Amino acid sequence: MTSPLFTPFALRGLELPNRIVVSPMCQYGAEQGSANDWHLMHLGQFAMGAAGLVITEATHVSAVGRITHRCLGLYSDDNEAALQRVVEFCRRYGVVKLGIQLAHAGRKASVHTPAQGGKPLAPDERPWTTVAPSALPFGPGWHTPQALTGEGLREAKQQFVASARRAARIGFDLAELHVGHGYLLHEFLSPISNQRADEYGGSTANRMRFPLEVFEAVRAVWPAERPLGVRVSATDWVEGGWTPEETVLFARELKALGCDFLDITSGQLDPRQQIPFAPGYNVPFAEQVKREAGVTVMAVGMITHARQAQDIVASGRADLVAIARAMMDDPRWAWHAARELGEQTAYAPNYQRCHPSVWKP
Numbered sequence: 001m002t003s004p005l006f007t008p009f010a011l012r013g014l015e016l017p018n019r020i021v022v023s024p025m026c027q028y029g030a031e032q033g034s035a036n037d038w039h040l041m042h043l044g045q046f047a048m049g050a051a052g053l054v055i056t057e058a059t060h061v062s063a064v065g066r067i068t069h070r071c072l073g074l075y076s077d078d079n080e081a082a083l084q085r086v087v088e089f090c091r092r093y094g095v096v097k098l099g100i101q102l103a104h105a106g107r108k109a110s111v112h113t114p115a116q117g118g119k120p121l122a123p124d125e126r127p128w129t130t131v132a133p134s135a136l137p138f139g140p141g142w143h144t145p146q147a148l149t150g151e152g153l154r155e156a157k158q159q160f161v162a163s164a165r166r167a168a169r170i171g172f173d174l175a176e177l178h179v180g181h182g183y184l185l186h187e188f189l190s191p192i193s194n195q196r197a198d199e200y201g202g203s204t205a206n207r208m209r210f211p212l213e214v215f216e217a218v219r220a221v222w223p224a225e226r227p228l229g230v231r232v233s234a235t236d237w238v239e240g241g242w243t244p245e246e247t248v249l250f251a252r253e254l255k256a257l258g259c260d261f262l263d264i265t266s267g268q269l270d271p272r273q274q275i276p277f278a279p280g281y282n283v284p285f286a287e288q289v290k291r292e293a294g295v296t297v298m299a300v301g302m303i304t305h306a307r308q309a310q311d312i313v314a315s316g317r318a319d320l321v322a323i324a325r326a327m328m329d330d331p332r333w334a335w336h337a338a339r340e341l342g343e344q345t346a347y348a349p350n351y352q353r354c355h356p357s358v359w360k361p
């Protein structure tokens with residue numbers, strides 16, 4: 001019998017061979033937003049490794065939407081050509097489906113990379129003016145963003161649309177919009193970061209309005225046969241913030257607009273957050289959203305072992321599991337999970353001779 005983790009899964013016209021997803025992981029290695037050899041190696045290694053799906057790091061829809069000077073983007077012809085090269089490499093040699101995460105960092109933009117401390121850029125470090133729903137900084141010492149006006153909102157939405165068109169041209173099989181981790185679209189959802197007095201602020205319906213408009217606009221240009229989903233933080237982990245119950249409402253609205261899956265993460269909107277990190281700590285939220293909104297969900301967060309991932313899928317708490325740090329630690333995680341669970345999984349042709357069954361005594 002096929003183990004649940006290695007059961008195929010269909011999303012629109014895309015057939016995933018198993019339920020394992022390589023979660024987006026910023027590399028802070030791009031130049032002017034363009035991918036380079038680092039990305040070829042980073043995504044290329046996962047493309048060999050037989051997860052069902054590999055999702056790129058947050059790929060920003062504008063230069064001001066980047067977290068750092070070194071973040072990946074998809075807002076210029078050069079960015080498109082550079083990412084195309086990486087995708088062609090993954091297609092030519094790899095065995096996985098490829099997804100892209102489209103993102104805008106909002107008020108968390110214009111900072112140093114985590115390796116350099118992650119703090120806001122100083123005046124002599126080419127900082128830029130950040131944008132957000134309201135002119136409220138992420139925390140003490142952070143840049144105060146400019147509140148987006150009507151024109152700014154239209155522009156940000158069009159940037160998501162333009163990047164989605166580029167991603168479709170490059171040939172990504174799937175896309176997800178980043179509506180989590182305290183970045184621009186999440187900032188609209190949360191009453192902590194969104195204190196607007198217009199139709200984009202106030203009630204839950206108003207706070208959801210801009211992310212839903214962006215989703216709808218992207219869905220309209222994203223090819224009909226390809227899945228489009230959303231990564232959302234199910235809670236801010238702060239009193240008075242965005243809640244799991246609101247996430248369920250958001251999921252229902254997204255589903256009505258043709259959203260194919262929700263990728264359930266949490267937190268990162270407010271430095272006061274208290275996250276009870278533990279194995280599978282976001283799985284209860286994924287389960288709740290799946291049960292109450294009737295949508296396909298991906299769970300992420302400290303899913304590290306094959307049997308843990310298998311149990312999450314087998315118990316129906318999530319349809320897909322996304323894995324980040326354990327994948328960086330072991331890019332062949334899916335091969336090893338397959339072996340542990342007695343399953344077969346695809347090997348890139350050039351690597352077939354390393355399967356232990358053909359050489360190990």
Ligand SMILES: Cc1cc2nc3c(=O)[nH]c(=O)nc-3n(C[C@H](O)[C@H](O)[C@H](O)COP(=O)(O)O)c2cc1C
Nearest residue numbers: 023024025026057058300301302303323324325326
């Ligand atoms: C180096 C690194 C970069 C990350 N970059 C992104 C990103 O670009 N977009 C995103 O949604 N999450 C990002 N994350 C979060 C991961 O996708 C994932 O949600 C988180 O690490 C929890 O999963 P894990 O316990 O399997 O690592 C990043 C995590 C790491 C470790």
